[in-house]
Amino acid sequence: MNFLNKIRGRTRVLISENERALHLLKGELKGILGPGDHSLKNGRGSLVIERHNLAIPQFRSVYEKALFDKFPDVVEKHLTVVRTGPGEIAIVERDKLIHAVVGPDERLVLWNEAGPWTWQVVDTVAEPELPAKLQRRLSEAQKAQHHVVIPVTDGSVALLFVDGVLTKVLQSGLHAYWSTGRKVSQKLIDLKRQSLDVTGQEVLTLDRVTIRINLSAEYRVVDPVKATQDVKDFTDTLYRALQLVFRKQLGALKLDQILERKGEVNEEAEAQIKTDMAKIGIEVSDIVLKDVILPGEMREILNKVVTAEKEAEANVIRRREETNATRSLLNTAKVMAENPVMLRLKELEALEAIAGKVDRLTVHNGTGGLMNDLVKLRDDTAA
Structure with missing residues (x-):
């Protein structure tokens, strides 16, 4: 058979089930060969066979345009064409x-x-957001090159920007948007209550003492659009507001007033800061002037003043107690002078105290004589 084909100027071409082939004769496209044994003209080796493996489903060939132009019926039989327009995804x-x-x-x-x-064409302009089911299927198929996934955690929102324009506020959950042909970005905003510390701020008081203060404030975002569009960074804006307001408030007070009226200063500053930050969608609460740090030499002077004040208070208390003790003794003496029985009881208590402090007590004239001598001694003293 091969010998006869050579004599007749033909070539045998075998196409398997998993193949298709384009064949050209003298540079002219003749069509697509299906599976089977084909005997084709090959005058002077002018036959060209371009094989395609169906394991690679996409058709690519330098003869694609010629095939579509010359053999539309063959193309319809063997090929499927998927086309998309501007802003479309298939x-x-x-x-x-x-x-x-x-x-x-x-x-x-x-x-x-x-x-x-089969295929589905999506107008990404009219339907910019992917349904949750489609997003999951694309992710599982690892076909995520044409969309972006925006996860929003609980207690937060995300501002969606398309080509730099704020488009939507996304609530908590998983969101996906087509990104081909546009720039899609997002900004995550935490709506939970947060704290901000302002530490080591130097302030010159009215009496020209340089102090350092530490501040703390709690805040939360109530209007994420205002908070991001009215200012560049709302956290930095709050930080600077705390700095400026407290410098202004404390700079108008003397050191003693600051130390004595710390709470009142906080209330005055808090009212102004709350008003200013509410304008950009931030709710501020619990502003606290935590620490007032004095320079070393001023701290030593205040320590000496406090020590002197406490010593003076201690002296006053000591003198008061001594006066009270003296007055108590005088009252006791008056009672004894007016009541002999009370005096006799006190004498017995004294005798008991003396007996408890010696090993041996000798009474020569009996207890009655002892008591009489004590009474006599009292009488002599009274005389």
Whole structure:
């Protein structure tokens, strides 16, 4: 058979089931060869065979335009064409599984025999957001090159920007948007209550003492659009507001007033800061002047003043107690002078105290004599 083909100027071409082939004779495209044994003209080796493996479903060939122009019926039989326009995305499926995603203004040519093929065209201008089910399917198929996923945690929102323009405020959850042909970005805003510390701020008081203060404030974002569009950085704006207001408030007071009226200063400053920050969508609460740090020499002077004040207070208390003790003794003496029985009891208590402090007590004239001598001693003293 091969010998006869050579004599007749023909060539045997075998195409398997998983192949298709374009054949050209003398540079002219003749069509597509299906599976089987083909005997083709090959005058002087002018036959060209371009084989395509169906394991690669996409059709690519330098003869694609000639094939579409000359053999539309052959193209319809063997090939599927997926086209998209401006702003469109095509989701191509094979056997109900996502095979490819075709971007805007693109064309994808597939072998029919590698299918079956179905596809869905999405207008990304009219439908910029992906349904949750489609987003999951694309992620599982690892076809996420044409969209962005925006996760928003609980207690937060995300501002969606398309080509630099604020488009939507996204609530907590998982969101996906088509990104082909546009720039999609987001800014995550935490709506939970947060704290801000301002430390080591130097302030010159009215009596020209340089002090350092530490501030603390709690805040939360109530209007994320205002907070991001009216100022560049709302946290930095709050930080600077705390600095300026407290410098102004404390700079108008003397050191003693600051130390004595710390709470009142906080209330005055808090009212102004709350008003200013409410204008940009920030709710401020619990502003506290935590620390007032004095320079070393001023701290020593104040310590000496406090020590002197405390010593003076201690002396006053000591003198008061001594006066009270003396007055108590005088009252006791008056009671004893007016009541002999009370005096006799006190004498017995004294005798008991003396007896408790010596090993031996000798009474020569009896207890009655002892008591009489004590009474006599009292009488002599009274005389």
